[in-house]
Amino acid sequence: MPEGHALHRLARRQQRQFGGQRLSVSSPQGRFSPEAALLDGMVFRAAEAWGKHLIHRWDDGGRGASATRRMVHIHLGIYGTFREEPLPMPEPTGQVRMRLVGDESGVDLRGPNACELYTPEQLDALLARLGPDPLRADADPEIAWRAIARSRRAIGSLLMDQKVVAGIGNIYRAEVLFRVGVDPHRPGTTLTRDEFDEIWADLLHLMPIGVRRGHIHVVRPDDDHGAPAYAADRPRTYVYRRAGEPCRLCGTAVEWAEMEGRNLFWCPSCQS
Structure with missing residues (x-):
């Protein structure tokens, strides 16, 4: 299982890679398909890490209270990995839970312990369980x-x-x-x-x-x-x-x- 430095490094990389872009989001494996459909075409705003947990923040580009905002919680566990590919990305192989495609590159997420939409209340509950x-x-x-x-x-x-x-x-x-x-x-x-x-x-x-x-x-x-x-x-x-x-x-x-x-x-x- 990657230690915390690897998650922070990954968050910084994905922030540089996708920050401010409208992304294509899919779930070739199918296990994240309903959630991917909600995220598809939204703006990737931020990636940040708490310990071994990764949070993606999204919105629809609106302003103020009218904006739709979503969060994705990812825990890689022992087997989870992100694989980066240049565009055009090849056809997905294996169990790709989530595919993100940006302006110049994309990533495939395979094998995570968790990849799920989160509410602010769920994030608060997660952080309450974590030490500094x-x-x-x-x-x-x-x-x-x-x-x-x-x-x-x-x-x-x-x-x-x-x-x-x-x-x-x-x-x-x-x-x-x-x-x-x-x-x-x-x-x-x-x-x-x-x-x-x-x-x-x-x-x-x-x-x-x-x-x-x-x-x-x-x-x-x-x-x-x-x-x-x-x-x-x-x-x-x-x-x-x-x-x-x-x-x-x-x-x-x-x-x-x-x-x-x-x-x-x-x-x-x-x-x-």
Whole structure:
């Protein structure tokens, strides 16, 4: 499942690609056909992300209270993808849930967990369930701190809980905890405010880099050498997917465990 930086990067891309254009909207698969018919020919106004959720905003070009406005909520899940194509777009293949065609290009959405029309009330309800998103200017870290400080769940679990912090996935969870030297098994109630502030500040530093570059970069320049990355097309990590390998800083073998159904990586020495 893409982490929050990928959704923000996608929203920015689609805003540049389609913002202000009247789009052709269809659902070759058929599962979104009634909704696509309502959107077809409307103006694509904005794309924005909250954590791992993407919102498209549309209107009919009218002004003020007379304008018709619609929203689409998209959650890619594990298998969802947008594929961009130049015009003329080829005939759709596979299960294309939604096709958007603009002035110069189009995109096909395949395999999302959710692609649905949303009301303002539904958006409010979604946002009420999400913690602050470090990539949004309106994020309030106090909400996350209160949730962590009163919980005896492990901080490694809390950071992955979208109700606590929105947009954090397995890589950022493992790497930020390593960078600040916090054992992922520690209960939230044991974290100091200074430790939380350091975690939040590191998220504010690292996640915009992911938005700009399209990959998660977490290794500091002085440490960016030695053993290769866990995959040929990925930057190096400190601990993520490095179980049994020596820590880049102290040489201790990186450990692995399962935490609430997800793979967890940490250095038992640097994060003691």
